[in-house]
Amino acid sequence: MENDTIETEMTAEQTMTPSLEETRKVKMFTEDLKAYFGTFRALHGIDMRIFSNRATAIIGPSGCGKSTFIRCLNRMHEFVPGARTEGKVFLDEKDLFKKDIDLIEIRRSIGMVFQRPNPFPTLSIYDNVCAGLKLSGIKNKSFLNQAVEESLLKAALWEEVKDKLNHSGMSLSGGQQQRLCIARALAVKPEVILFDEPCSALDPISTGKVEELIHSLKENYTIVIVTHNMQQAARISDYTGYFYLGTLVEFGATKKIFTNPDKQETEDYITGRFG
Amino acid sequence: MKSHLRRRAENKIMTGLMFLFAILTIIPLISIFAFVITKGVTSINLDFFTHLPKPVGEPGGGMANAIVGTLLLVSLACLWAIPVGILAGVYMVEFAGPRIASTIRFTADVLSGIPSIVIGVFAYSLMVLPMRSFSTISGAFALGFMLIPTVLRTTEEMIKLVPQTLREGALALGISRFKTTIHIVLSTTLPGIITGTLLGVARIAGETAPLLFTAFGNRVWSTNLFEPIAALPLQIFVYAISPFEDWQRQAWAGALVLIMMVFVLSVVSRSATKRKYSFS
Ligand SMILES: Nc1ncnc2c1ncn2[C@@H]1O[C@H](COP(=O)(O)OP(=O)(O)OP(=O)(O)O)[C@@H](O)[C@H]1O
Ligand SMILES: [Mg+2]
Numbered sequence: 001m002e003n004d005t006i007e008t009e010m011t012a013e014q015t016m017t018p019s020l021e022e023t024r025k026v027k028m029f030t031e032d033l034k035a036y037f038g039t040f041r042a043l044h045g046i047d048m049r050i051f052s053n054r055a056t057a058i059i060g061p062s063g064c065g066k067s068t069f070i071r072c073l074n075r076m077h078e079f080v081p082g083a084r085t086e087g088k089v090f091l092d093e094k095d096l097f098k099k100d101i102d103l104i105e106i107r108r109s110i111g112m113v114f115q116r117p118n119p120f121p122t123l124s125i126y127d128n129v130c131a132g133l134k135l136s137g138i139k140n141k142s143f144l145n146q147a148v149e150e151s152l153l154k155a156a157l158w159e160e161v162k163d164k165l166n167h168s169g170m171s172l173s174g175g176q177q178q179r180l181c182i183a184r185a186l187a188v189k190p191e192v193i194l195f196d197e198p199c200s201a202l203d204p205i206s207t208g209k210v211e212e213l214i215h216s217l218k219e220n221y222t223i224v225i226v227t228h229n230m231q232q233a234a235r236i237s238d239y240t241g242y243f244y245l246g247t248l249v250e251f252g253a254t255k256k257i258f259t260n261p262d263k264q265e266t267e268d269y270i271t272g273r274f275g
Numbered sequence: 276m277k278s279h280l281r282r283r284a285e286n287k288i289m290t291g292l293m294f295l296f297a298i299l300t301i302i303p304l305i306s307i308f309a310f311v312i313t314k315g316v317t318s319i320n321l322d323f324f325t326h327l328p329k330p331v332g333e334p335g336g337g338m339a340n341a342i343v344g345t346l347l348l349v350s351l352a353c354l355w356a357i358p359v360g361i362l363a364g365v366y367m368v369e370f371a372g373p374r375i376a377s378t379i380r381f382t383a384d385v386l387s388g389i390p391s392i393v394i395g396v397f398a399y400s401l402m403v404l405p406m407r408s409f410s411t412i413s414g415a416f417a418l419g420f421m422l423i424p425t426v427l428r429t430t431e432e433m434i435k436l437v438p439q440t441l442r443e444g445a446l447a448l449g450i451s452r453f454k455t456t457i458h459i460v461l462s463t464t465l466p467g468i469i470t471g472t473l474l475g476v477a478r479i480a481g482e483t484a485p486l487l488f489t490a491f492g493n494r495v496w497s498t499n500l501f502e503p504i505a506a507l508p509l510q511i512f513v514y515a516i517s518p519f520e521d522w523q524r525q526a527w528a529g530a531l532v533l534i535m536m537v538f539v540l541s542v543v544s545r546s547a548t549k550r551k552y553s554f555s
Pocket of ligand 2: 067068196272
């Protein structure tokens with residue numbers, strides 16, 4: 001595994017040569033993706049690849065369309081009244097914008113963790129974790145028990161909550177709530193998980209825990225994470241995309257983006273000479 | 276310095292005035308309560324709850340049928356009006372476009388402004404005339420119409436308070452729109468909806484006008500849904516304007532029971548806000 005990572009990064013460091021695609025499987029990609037809020041266009045045709053079992057960071061100044069972009073990936077964007085999309089988003093071979101696509105299935109394969117922890121306030125910790133399973137009709141107690149334990153273990157929260165599973169999800173601290181939301185997303189067994197600034201409402205210690213967690217999730221999941229924190233992007237991501245005013249300015253291996261970006265704008269943003 | 280003193284004086288006077296007006300609004304409420312309680316308590320006894328009204332001129336008897344009648348009428352009204360109100364409110368916020376939503380809201384506001392006697396006439400022409408009989412169901416129908424606007428607007432206001440991120444959190448788990456609405460949105464707001472609804476129920480429990488030409492009242496025992504039925508407000512009305520002292524006495528007792536029912540409902544509605552952390 002260790003070798004594998006280094007190798008990929010080396011390959012990727014030779015930038016966007018075709019060999020990059022050969023080494024890593026593309027899990028998702030977008031083609032000329034445009035997103036609108038009413039008549040306002042927030043994304044101006046994004047072409048991007050998201051590699052399997054890797055973490056991809058999305059960076060860029062506030063309002064550049066990072067959230068809009070990842071909300072297109074699980075078709076949450078169109079939930080906003082008046083919002084619509086154009087272009088293409090693929091998950092494996094599936095065209096997510098095809099007319100007869102099953103939205104529920106899409107969202108089960110592509111989980112999402114939001115900026116502010118949003119556990120369901122009327123539900124217990126246990127029910128929060130298995131809400132996705134229970135509400136899609138799974139009733140088998142032992143299956144649910146196992147899913148809850150497994151998800152909480154993966155989310156590094158099990159030890160802290162195993163004795164109070166029937167307490168309200170709101171009784172946890174902010175950082176614990178965010179890990180609960182991660183556990184909740186893991187319980188439905190997604191292939192991709194989208195994180196929208198998952199640590200921006202957390203203190204440094206909780207942030208550290210969540211970061212560590214995201215790092216460990218790469219083994220089994222494909223991760224996309226929006227962040228304002230350059231160090232965080234550098235620490236946990238393998239690939240980085242820099243967005244500016246609704247366009248993807250540069251995309252590449254995180255190492256390359258952070259040490260030797262192709263575009264001057266990218267360098268200015270990363271070194272803090274910008275905005 | 277002068278202006279400072281003046282400001283202080285103004286402050287004192289204004290605060291005093293506001294206190295006075297606050298007292299003025301409470302006085303009627305307290306005096307109604309005191310009046311009904313003192314008058315009612317002396318007239319109330321076990322017979323009142325267990326006996327039927329006696330024929331004119333005979334002393335004694337009670338309002339057992341009217342108490343049961345009111346409970347039945349109000350329960351039936353709740354049975355149809357609460358689901359309609361809640362579903363309409365949910366539809367309005369979660370699924371309807373802005374045009375339809377504002378149409379529904381406007382309709383509900385108009386409905387709540389219609390005089391209750393008019394609703395009684397409406398129920399009379401829609402149910403009593405075709406069925407050729409005053410009946411329990413026509414009374415419940417009329418009362419339900421008075422309850423719908425309250426339930427609908429409460430539901431709307433409560434559901435609007437649910438943050439969008441909660442819905443998105445559920446949808447992002449692959450939970451359907453419908454189940455998100457029922458299990459996440461509605462269950463989060465249920466305590467608030469229950470409180471508002473019970474306050475509405477308390478109000479219709481005392482309505483007299485909509486029952487005048489629907490439930491009509493009944494001097495004998497009946498729980499038949501298709502026959503006239505007794506109700507506390509109607510019985511109070513008839514007894515209070517009668518020339519017989521014993522009947523007037525019982526009207527006070529009826530008023531006390533009605534107020535107590537409403538009071539209990541209000542208290543229950545406030546304690547119904549206890550939460551539980553599981554799927555029901
Ligand atoms: N609900 C909305 N209605 C209209 N315009 C919106 C809406 N949400 C976002 N926008 C606009 O779309 C653009 C992109 O917004 P987006 O939320 O994707 O930015 P972001 O990169 O996530 O910013 P931040 O870092 O502050 O979260 C912005 O110009 C914003 O004003
Ligand atoms: Mg954002």
